[in-house]
Amino acid sequence: MMDILMYLFETYIQSEAELLVDQEELSEELLRAGFHQDDIYKSLEWLEKLAALQETENTPYVNHSAITSMRIYTADEMLRMDTACRGFLLYLEQIDVLNTDTREMVIDRVMELDTQEFVLDDLKWIILMVLFNAPGNEAAYDKVEELLYGAEDGGLH
Structure with missing residues (x-):
């Protein structure tokens, strides 16, 4: 998939x-x-x-949480996303690439994948897809693209 x-x-x-x-x-x-x-x-x-997911009324989990809130992952989410994946999401939040809404969209899409194996590189693709499809996140998309494609060989890392 x-x-x-x-x-x-x-x-x-x-x-x-x-x-x-x-x-x-x-x-x-x-x-x-x-x-x-x-x-x-x-x-x-x-x-x-x-x-x-672009339509807020279709995403009941998006609640515009306070900046001081902390995301607690469910057992299923932790099984799907290892510590490297969760750490990368936190890093992107800390540098203001993801906000609580886009983070939740990413997690939603990750959990809907029909796959047994999921690695950090897969997460990076999902993040790009979510940011590309989320209106108003063009700068965040560009920042992630720069982070991921900024390597010398131009590939996704």
């Missing part, structure tokens, strides 16, 4: 190419690219839910 999400993000969203609106056409293209139908369906559903 992460492979499909990264493929779509790099191919269409990040490159500003025209995203095919017709899900059937997009599914066919992904099938031709070698992805499995079940994974394609799950990925497209995941992206639809990401788009729905």
